[in-house]
Amino acid sequence: MSVNDTDRPPIGYVLRPCRGHEDHDAMAAVRLGCAERDRVDTRSVLEGIPTSAEIGQSLHDSPENQIVVERDGGVVGYATIRWWEERDGTWLYLHRGYLLPDHRGRGVGSAMLAWAEDRIRHLVRQHGTSRTAVFGANATDGERDATALLVGAGYRRVFSLVELELELADLSRLPDGRRLPPGVRIGAVETADYRDAWKTVVDSYANAAYTEKWTFESFLATADPTCWRAAWDGDRMAGVALCSLRREDRTLGEVEELSVRAESRRSGVGRALLVDGLRCLRENGAAAARLYTGTANPHRSYDLYESVGFRRRGEYVRYRKPIGVQELSSSSSAWCSAPASSSASRSTAG
Numbered sequence: 001m002s003v004n005d006t007d008r009p010p011i012g013y014v015l016r017p018c019r020g021h022e023d024h025d026a027m028a029a030v031r032l033g034c035a036e037r038d039r040v041d042t043r044s045v046l047e048g049i050p051t052s053a054e055i056g057q058s059l060h061d062s063p064e065n066q067i068v069v070e071r072d073g074g075v076v077g078y079a080t081i082r083w084w085e086e087r088d089g090t091w092l093y094l095h096r097g098y099l100l101p102d103h104r105g106r107g108v109g110s111a112m113l114a115w116a117e118d119r120i121r122h123l124v125r126q127h128g129t130s131r132t133a134v135f136g137a138n139a140t141d142g143e144r145d146a147t148a149l150l151v152g153a154g155y156r157r158v159f160s161l162v163e164l165e166l167e168l169a170d171l172s173r174l175p176d177g178r179r180l181p182p183g184v185r186i187g188a189v190e191t192a193d194y195r196d197a198w199k200t201v202v203d204s205y206a207n208a209a210y211t212e213k214w215t216f217e218s219f220l221a222t223a224d225p226t227c228w229r230a231a232w233d234g235d236r237m238a239g240v241a242l243c244s245l246r247r248e249d250r251t252l253g254e255v256e257e258l259s260v261r262a263e264s265r266r267s268g269v270g271r272a273l274l275v276d277g278l279r280c281l282r283e284n285g286a287a288a289a290r291l292y293t294g295t296a297n298p299h300r301s302y303d304l305y306e307s308v309g310f311r312r313r314g315e316y317v318r319y320r321k322p323i324g325v326q327e328l329s330s331s332s333s334a335w336c337s338a339p340a341s342s343s344a345s346r347s348t349a350g
Contacts, residue, residue: 007114009069010107015115018059018066018078024052026075027068030098031055037101039142041314045246045254045290046163047140054248065123067115069099069108076100079112081119083127084212087205091129092212093120093323094136097146104145113153124323134320141315155319159210162302163292164310168253168282174275174308180231181267184238186276189228194220196237197230204259210318227253227280231260231269238264243277245286253281255291258301270304278308292316 009015018027031049034040042049050058059066059080069077077099085091095116099109117135124133137155139146180186189197198219205211227243239260246252255277260270281289291310293301 007111007118009111012071013076013103013106013108013111014070015067015111016070017063018068020063021056023068023075023078024055024059027055027078027098028052030075030077030100033100034098037145038140040140041163043165043249043252043288043290044163044314045252046161046292046314046316047138051248065119067112069103069112071103076103077108077112079116081116081123083120083123087211087213088209089132091124091127091133092136092320093123093133094138095120096138101145109145109149110153113149121323130323133323135323137319137321139317139319141317147317150319153321155321157317158320160295160315160317161292162295162315163290163313164305165313166278166289166305166308166310168278168286168288170309171275171278171282180269180272181233181264184231184233184264184267184269186229186231186272189225189230189240189242191225193230193237194223194225197228197240197242200230200237200240200261201242201257201259203261226284227277229273229277229280231264231273233264237261239269239273241273241277243281243289245281245284250285251287253278253284253286253289255289258291270301271308274304274308 028049028051031040035042035049040047040049065081067079068075069079077097079095079097081093081095083091083093095113097109097112097116099112120133120135124130127133135155137146137150139150195216198214198216201219202214205214224244227245229241229243230237231239240257241255242257243253243255246254255274258270258274258277260273278289289310290313291305293305295302295315
């Protein structure tokens with residue numbers, strides 16, 4: 001794709017590569033500055049307001065895949081690109097942008113989006129993934145500007161995630177769960193059980209669309225088993241609840257995964273695992289717990305969560321768009337690092 005005049009940022013704005021930790025404080029300030037306009041849920045386990053350190057942890061890729069937007073020497077926005085292969089072989093190239101509200105409606109968001117799409121086309125050619133690659137973008141139900149920008153640029157909503165919260169003091173009001181099937185027991189997940197726990201989760205997503213591949217190495221890298229619970233039917237693991245305390249706020253717990261094998265569903269195993277994990281979170285200092293689930297989850301997990309007392313806190317929409325076969329200009333994104341002399345642009349920030 002050739003970068004034309006209408007793709008450039010307006011006069012006075014500069015799009016440049018991120019400078020790593022040097023920019024992280026300013027990027028965190030952008031996120032905080034967007035919070036009120038975009039109705040950001042500050043306690044979200046999906047997408048809250050990250051600290052400078054958290055931004056640094058999440059942006060470990062090369063600076064060519066991250067840009068910062070400056071005006072008068074100050075950072076007013078930024079955009080990032082990540083990619084991964086999904087279980088069905090789709091390569092998702094996800095871009096995400098944030099722009100301070102006072103700078104929206106001027107074409108800056110459009111310039112950010114044009115940069116992201118142009119950069120992704122280059123990456124697709126470089127990676128050799130053109131057969132299954134797609135553009136991806138996210139927006140919460142509060143990000144009206146980003147939503148309008150994406151829809152106007154041809155992005156289509158493909159699914160959404162709903163985040164739920166439970167005050168753990170409410171656990172004491174729950175009626176006793178129904179008796180587990182004969183031979184089923186629930187207990188802690190020990191180190192020797194890790195591979196079975198990982199495989200139980202992976203197998204539960206075997207036929208699920210829009211899910212990222214999850215390696216055992218990735219599972220081990222984030223293992224925090226204090227409140228992990230598993231159900232065994234004899235010697236076979238029937239389900240797992242992977243619950244943990246948030247590192248940045250130990251009063252908030254998260255149900256990261258609740259997976260039950262097909263043959264053990266609708267038997268009370270999922271509910272028993274969930275409640276046991278939640279009680280462990282409360283015993284370890286959490287006052288509330290969060291989780292998220294797909295709105296089109298075929299296992300009706302939403303009904304289970306509501307029955308325990310979880311209540312909806314927000315919706316996170318996932319958008320996609322096909323990647324065209326246009327040739328990438330040899331001057332791709334060359335305008336990114338210099339002041340622009342004329343208008344317009346596009347990003348997930350609006």
